[in-house]
Amino acid sequence: MRITRDVYLVGDGGRGLSHDLDCCIYVVDCGGSYVLIDSGVGLDNAQIVNNIKSDAIPIDKIKYLIVTHSHSDHACGARYFQENFQIEIIVPTKEAEMLSSGTDKELGLDMARGPIYPPDYKYTHCKPDKVVSDGEELKMGDKVFKFIQVPGHSQGIVCVYLRNERILFSSDVVFHGGTIGLGNWDGCELSEYRKNIGKLSGLGVEKLFPGHYLFVLRDGQRHLDIAINNLKNPWVPPAWLHRHPHF
Numbered sequence: 001m002r003i004t005r006d007v008y009l010v011g012d013g014g015r016g017l018s019h020d021l022d023c024c025i026y027v028v029d030c031g032g033s034y035v036l037i038d039s040g041v042g043l044d045n046a047q048i049v050n051n052i053k054s055d056a057i058p059i060d061k062i063k064y065l066i067v068t069h070s071h072s073d074h075a076c077g078a079r080y081f082q083e084n085f086q087i088e089i090i091v092p093t094k095e096a097e098m099l100s101s102g103t104d105k106e107l108g109l110d111m112a113r114g115p116i117y118p119p120d121y122k123y124t125h126c127k128p129d130k131v132v133s134d135g136e137e138l139k140m141g142d143k144v145f146k147f148i149q150v151p152g153h154s155q156g157i158v159c160v161y162l163r164n165e166r167i168l169f170s171s172d173v174v175f176h177g178g179t180i181g182l183g184n185w186d187g188c189e190l191s192e193y194r195k196n197i198g199k200l201s202g203l204g205v206e207k208l209f210p211g212h213y214l215f216v217l218r219d220g221q222r223h224l225d226i227a228i229n230n231l232k233n234p235w236v237p238p239a240w241l242h243r244h245p246h247f
């Protein structure tokens, strides 16, 4: 589903576009070559491929998959895309180790299996092709992807910023309305959120594409600023309530 001139939404459980447990999965058109952002939970990869095809995106022109962090709903489809389409996997530092060999506890999966994931759900590990660190940039066709690492939701999670287009893919760091992805699993730290959220200030973001729930096409910075301000207060800031499909 094309959502701006250069961005497509090709998976999202919340909207029924793909498996119920999938995060929002985006494709960026870089002028004939493409980048996939996040891969979904890996339980119905074929549906994502169908969505990509019905948007007339040539899948052999997708060069990279950026996995924003190693949680199952973003990362467990990665190996499928790597093996079947020779798409290279890009992952931020700290998440790379998790993606290739994290334990269920380190991945927060011991706690999420049952309430969120099926009781027999198994993590699909994958060896990244490229590891990126905070502030690094990737030039691809007519786009420049900047990796802004904002630990808190997980240890190495990145937001991906297209400066020229003023588009931010905020993953599970900040959602619509400025709620944050604060949870009770291993690797999630409120103090890390507090320390790092300032990296998202003053970016002038227009279009904000989070990892779940609503996206916004105008004045996305306003939503980021709410999160930044909430993290200056003495109270625990509002976090996104995960409405998973079995409720």
Ligand SMILES: [Zn+2]
Pocket: 069, 071, 153, 172, 181
């Ligand atoms: Zn997550």
